[in-house]
Amino acid sequence: MDLGCHRRLLPGRFAVVATHCAPPGHVVSAWQSWRDAPSATPSRGNIPGMTISMPFLSSLSSLTAAPACRRWALVGLCLLSGASWAANKQAHSHAAAKPAEAKAAKAPVSCPPLPAPFSQELFSSAAEQAADRGFLWKITKGDHSSYLYGTFHAGKAEWMAPGPKIQQALDATDVTGVEINPLDPAIQREMATVTQGVKRNLPAELQARLKTRWAAECLPEAALGSAPPEIQALSLTFLAGRRDGLQPSFGTEIMLAVLARSADRPVVSLESASGQLSVLLGSSDAESANLVNRTLSEIERGQTRRILSRVAQIWEQGDLDALEHYADWCDCLKTPLDRSQMKKLMDDRNPALADRVDGLHTDGKKVFAAVGSLHMVGPTGLPKLLEQRGYQVERLR
Numbered sequence: 312m313d314l315g316c317h318r319r320l321l322p323g324r325f326a327v328v329a330t331h332c333a334p335p336g337h338v339v340s341a342w343q344s345w346r347d348a349p350s351a352t353p354s355r356g357n358i359p360g361m362t363i364s365m366p367f368l369s370s371l372s373s374l375t376a377a378p379a380c381r382r383w384a385l386v387g388l389c390l391l392s393g394a395s396w397a398a399n400k401q402a403h404s405h406a407a408a409k410p411a412e413a414k415a416a417k418a419p420v421s422c423p424p425l426p427a428p429f430s431q432e433l434f435s436s437a438a439e440q441a442a443d444r445g446f447l448w449k450i451t452k453g454d455h456s457s458y459l460y461g462t463f464h465a466g467k468a469e470w471m472a473p474g475p476k477i478q479q480a481l482d483a484t485d486v487t488g489v490e491i492n493p494l495d496p497a498i499q500r501e502m503a504t505v506t507q508g509v510k511r512n513l514p515a516e517l518q519a520r521l522k523t524r525w526a527a528e529c530l531p532e533a534a535l536g537s538a539p540p541e542i543q544a545l546s547l548t549f550l551a552g553r554r555d556g557l558q559p560s561f562g563t564e565i566m567l568a569v570l571a572r573s574a575d576r577p578v579v580s581l582e583s584a585s586g587q588l589s590v591l592l593g594s595s596d597a598e599s600a601n602l603v604n605r606t607l608s609e610i611e612r613g614q615t616r617r618i619l620s621r622v623a624q625i626w627e628q629g630d631l632d633a634l635e636h637y638a639d640w641c642d643c644l645k646t647p648l649d650r651s652q653m654k655k656l657m658d659d660r661n662p663a664l665a666d667r668v669d670g671l672h673t674d675g676k677k678v679f680a681a682v683g684s685l686h687m688v689g690p691t692g693l694p695k696l697l698e699q700r701g702y703q704v705e706r707l708r
Contacts, residue, residue: 422529423553426560427468434471434569443474444627445563446634446684448694450672450702457672458484459693461634461684462563463626465552465619470627471566476707484679487571488671489564490664491580491587501584509539509592511599520607541592541599544606551610552619567681581667581680582660590655601648614642626684629708635688658691665696 427433446461458480473481481487491498513521521543522532528550535543549559571578593599609615618641625633638644644653668680686693698704 423550424556426558433468437469437472440469441472441474441478443476444470444629445477446626446629446631446687447477447480447707448687449480449705449707450668450694450697451705452672452700452702455672455675455677456483457668457676457678457680459668459687459697460563460679460681461626461687462567462681463623463684464562464564465549465557465559465623466561466563466566467556467558468561470563471561471569473566473570480707481567481570481574481576481679484677485576486671486676486678487567487576487578488581488668488678488680489567489578490582490682491584492578495580498580498584502588505585505588506538506542511540511593512596513540513600513603517600517603517607521603524607524610539592539599540603541606544603545591547610548606548615551615552623555616555620555623557619557623563681567679579671581664581682586660586663590660618642631688631706634684637685637688657685661686661691661693661696665693665700668693669697669700669702 445463448459450457450459460477460480518540521540522535524547525532525535525543528547552558568578570576593602606615621640624630633640644650664680664682664686668678671678671680680693682693689695694704694706
């Protein structure tokens with residue numbers, strides 16, 4: 312969901328860090344194959360709701376098959392922010408030359424499973440199990456309607472096809488909006504620029520813990536690169552569900568990207584990369600160290616994995632009541648700092664997201680706006696904000 316992404320994992324943080332792990336060359340290559348694939352050729356396969364070009368499938372598969380993604384898989388909530396993509400940018404040049412680094416880690420580890428490669432068979436199998444998951448609203452103003460969809464940025468292969476209500480909503484729209492579109496080369500450059508300009512000095516003990524945890528996830532030390540440590544720790548957060556079958560590469564945004572391509576539907580960003588990254592980074596070395604320490608502590612004691620599993624269940628079942636009462640079970644709002652960070656991650660971003668959706672709709676677009684699910688709840692959630700802007704809002708179940 313974005314169920315959002317926090318620097319500490321929590322449901323509302325699934326929306327923040329969706330991440331792309333492939334280096335620029337892979338991303339651009341995938342985008343070009345996606346863009347240039349013929350609209351109808353004998354190589355296209357047809358499955359309910361999806362007509363997928365084989366060149367695009369091949370390129371998409373390379374995003375998770377590439378060395379960087381085998382270590383990393385599309386961290387976090389996959390096609391949303393791409394913050395972690397920037398974090399690993401420097402690692403890609405080391406990965407091919409030093410594949411044995413992960414094996415050399417001091418602590419014995421049991422590596423999580425790799426995601427299945429993208430293929431026509433994967434999507435066909437998913438289509439046979441298609442069901443409505445997540446949270447969907449229809450918003451109407453003027454003479455047309457748009458849709459809000461609460462996403463989850465990790466998932467399972469069998470979730471890679473939409474259910475009937477979601478497919479119907481997609482078919483009724485002409486543009487897909489996500490928090491940010493990491494397939495856009497300009498977005499990639501912006502992410503790289505922002506993260507490369509951040510220099511941190513972590514205490515040696517904390518840096519050692521970060522490296523140990525990185526090795527425990529079977530990631531080579533070189534993959535740490537020179538990214539800000541907050542981003543490195545967040546990357547680990549979104550890998551925590553892999554042992555429970557939750558792969559970032561099967562996040563909702565990947566599914567929506569495939570569907571958008573099959574329908575020749577453009578994908579637009581609802582936020583800027585720099586804006587998303589600004590809420591993830593500390594303002595000083597001390598704040599950065601605090602964020603990394605807390606994130607690692609939650610991962611080490613299993614809290615992150617438990618929350619991710621709970622969120623996945625809530626999202627799969629479309630349990631809006633449980634999501635709205637996340638404060639009762641997330642263990643994420645205990646301190647003033649927790650509450651301040653949540654406000655920064657969720658409440659403070661929602662008005663701009665609502666403005667962007669409203670702007671597209673007012674321009675005559677029929678928008679399918681997909682953002683992390685925690686952006687949808689409470690008095691500052693997108694459904695309420697758009698209702699205040701004169702929309703008729705209806706939840707579709």
